[in-house]
Amino acid sequence: MLRAVLCLFAVSALFFSSCSKEAVELDVDVMVWHWMTDRQDAFEKLAKDYFTKTGVKVIFETYAPSDVYKNKISAAATANLLPEIFNPMANKKEIASYINAGFVADITDDMNKDNWKDVFFQRALENLSFEENNEWGVKSGIYGVPIDVSSMLIYYNKDLFRQAGLDPEITPKTWGEFVAFAKKLKANDIQPFVSGFGENWIIGAFAQSYQWELFGKEGILSTIDGVIPYTDARWVKIFNLFKELKDNNLLATGVVTMINKDAERGFATGKFAMAFNGSWGVNVYNSMNPNLNYGVFYLPILPEAQHPMRFFGGEGSAFYVNSKSPNKQKAIDFLKWFTSEEQQSFLSKATSNIPANKNASSDLPPILKIFAESIANTFGQLQKIEDWQVVNVLNTSLQSVIIGEKTPQKAAKDVQDEKARQMKNKKATA
Amino acid sequence: MKITNKEKMTNFCFIIPALILFLVFSLYPIVRTFELSVFQWNGVDKNMVFVGFAQYKDILFNNPSFWKSMLNAGYITLLALTIQNGLALLLALLVNQNVKGENIYRTIFFLPPVLSGVVVGLIWKFVFDGNFGILDHFLYGLGFKEFHDYAWLSEIKTAISSVAVVHMWKGFGYGFIILLAGLQTIPVELYEAARVDGANSWQQFKNVTLPLLMPIFTIVSILTILGTMQIFDLIYSMTRGGPAGHTHVPITKIYEYMNNGEFGYSTAMAVVFGVVLLVISYAQIYFSKKFK
Structure with a gap:
């Protein structure tokens, strides 16, 4: 009898320990979940550079295709297991739900600091912001960081x-x-x-x-x-x-x-x-x-x-910061570095996308230049x-x-x- | 022999792991699905709005697209029950005649079911393609000029049937294996006795094979109905429910609603769909017993 109970206890302990949050945590400062399989190599190179420069370890993990990624994010949110940086891949109404549920950080103050927000194409940033008196009751501000535009x-x-x-x-x-x-x-x-x-x-x-x-x-x-x-x-x-x-x-x-x-x-x-x-x-x-x-x-x-x-169009791909993460500030600092001119130029060349940082879009190939010029004429923000x-x-x-x-x-x-x-x-x- | 309380406890301890797994992974999701179905919830919000049976009412009386998807699944199921299972039975009967290389046939026929549904869907999508498709090329070569650039999956007339063909191709192997196993359990003596009584091949099939195979056929039919009604991967990889929603089935509709943040509504759809499947399965068992 005692042996059976002990066996049961051991199996249960093993089961529940594998379900605990601590078990899945790795030795990482900033975890990024994304869906852009074609950019993984470029992202990893930048993460390596950032580690050399700052000692902050950033890991990019890919989950594709995008609808699988979207479901993973929503499941992780329900279980409170979101990484430091992610994207709900959702429309504005759903993003508002993430914000209202406390999963997405308001980064307005950081964007205003050192004029970070001024480096971006305005239309890209608009789509990641919420205006006063929006219908979802989200506090006005900037909530996402564009990494490219399209x-x-x-x-x-x-x-x-x-x-x-x-x-x-x-x-x-x-x-x-x-x-x-x-x-x-x-x-x-x-x-x-x-x-x-x-x-x-x-x-x-x-x-x-x-x-x-x-x-x-x-x-x-x-x-x-x-x-x-x-x-x-x-x-x-x-x-x-x-x-x-x-x-x-x-x-x-x-x-x-x-x-x-x-x-x-x-x-x-x-x-x-x-x-x-x-x-x-x-x-x-x-x-x-x-x-x-x-x-x-x-x-x-x-x-x-x-x-x-x-x-x-507007923002092509964007990242949001998990407001509940203890490494929230590290994640914001990384994104600030990630969207600076040098890194954006590298990303643009490596992936043939239009950088979100407008200063990095000066030496684009002619066809991408036409797209870059059209960004100002993409759909406007709707409340x-x-x-x-x-x-x-x-x-x-x-x-x-x-x-x-x-x-x-x-x-x-x-x-x-x-x-x-x-x-x-x-x-x-x- | 009387079982003591201590022995009862010991026995109970042995079933606890299985019981925990059943409670966590089977019973809890079912209860939770039903619970979610009476709330309006997008999967993220902290607040879930209780709406009672309003979502059920909307699905039952106000959502024709869901019932259209049910009809689509029903149509594919009907084809699978008749053509797919008929083919499976025919092949099982042929292979059961002590043909040479029985194992090779068995392996070949069982290959499609073990392939990934998405991979099968993508391959067949290429076959049906109106621009690069092999089927059009083949038909054109045979002189059917009207099929020069016919998009099988984009035409209302052929979209759902094309998906059904692929589903049947992928699924007949299951039925074949089960029916073959059933055929091999029928004692040879019965056929010998029938032959002595002067029964021809058709009479042997009608009076020996068919009645003894009926329980197996019931199982195959139930598996076919449940498997086909829940078809998803083929539809998703071949048409995504198109053209204009004409190949949607209940699971793709549920997926669509869930993907758009309608967790409560989609779980209500899942409950309704589950009840429909239960009713169909029960009716199938009832009628097969009656027929027997």
Whole structure:
């Protein structure tokens, strides 16, 4: 009997000791969890340099793909096991929850010290800040540190343009010109346009640019408030843009289930002439096909639009500091060093991304320079965001228009119906 | 022989480790899932808002996309129950005829089930691709010009069926192995007696094989239903629920809600889905007993 009890005690002790927090703690000052597998080598090199310089040990751990990483962060938050530096990979509403739950540090004072905040592209920092009286009740301030910036524009293959009899140095400026270019490519048996429209956020990013152009910031906020319905003629117009591409057969085969990696592969191998993609594409295309002869242009504007065109982007990747960590200050100091000009230049060269530190972006390659210039015209900060279910129905309705399942009017109505459903739910919960 | 209290205690001590594991890893998650389902919670907030059965009500009466995903899973399950299990039975019957190299067939047929679902999904996605796909290339070569650049996974007509084909290809090996094992337990004497009575092959199958295989078939059917209704990795790697949500299944919907910070709502979906699976399994057992 005694032996059985002792055995049981030993097994239980082993089980519970393996679950304790102390057991997983390593000899590390600052632990960074990230999802950027392609940058791990560069991060490790910088961590080594920082250790040599300061004696502070920083470890970068990768968890990919990004949705796995996101789930890990949320589970770690629930168990109070977040590392010193992380990113919830979430929208502003969810970030607000992390802040309100005390998981993310307010770094406004550190940002103001030595004018740290002035080294960043303003738009990148805006997206990581909360304004006064935001709808989530977060104290105004800066909560994240951008490590690079990005925007989404349209890449084009110069050789395929030439093959279709188009001058590769002249790019479409308006929607009409864009469609005309695409038709000419199609007439020459070249698939004109590709993007990872199978990923909701990408098809949404393309549509949102036109939302900003047709509605402006106030119009978007009014839509979120339910004042402007999704059945508004301007929304129908946006759906119609996709219908026009579909009707003229200008989209890549299978675009509605295509993930961006496949779209990137198709563009890099010369299968498609134009691709809506982010600035990270430069690195991807260069590694997939170093001989690819390509350029980039801004999204074509709608001449009738009342507002300036804006692009999806801003901060590309960012880090947040765990406010509960005893090494919080060490983490902030590391990020300050990490985002200084020298380190950012190194990162930019090693990973072909646009540095968040604007002083480090002076010697960028020409194509990345175009992206860097567009950062100022990325979507502005909004004090509120649309319900994800509405965004979801919007994005899938865009896909439905492309596959011919819905008319633009029906798509707009479906989004409005979902909006009404969510507003009713909100009212009921309140 | 009477068991003393001391012996009872000793015996109990031996089952405690298993009991602890069951309580921690099985019972607690079930109870916790149900508990979370009556709260509105995003997984991070300190405060969970109690909403009672409001989320259940919304799922049952106000969330057509969830029920559409259930129908999709039902459609794949129906195909799996008929075509996949039919194929598994046919192959098991053929391999059971003392064919040469039985073990080789057994290994080959059991290969797809042991492969990772994500890897299988990605390979088949390439097969179905409208731009680089092998299938289109093959069909075009056979003279089907309309399949020159047909995107099987992006067309409403073919998306869900294409996923179902891959699921059946991946899953028939399980049924094959179990049914083959079942066939090998049927005494040869029964077939000999049937032959003496003048039964032909079909009559032997109908009157000997089928009735004796029925309990095994029930198990295979239940495993097929549960496995197929819970399909996730193939859908996620092949279509992510697209085009326009036409290949969503309940688990991808639950994942979608959870990924968007709707922990409470997604656990309520999981409970509803669990109840549906229970009802289906119970009905399956009930009808197979009745049939027997």
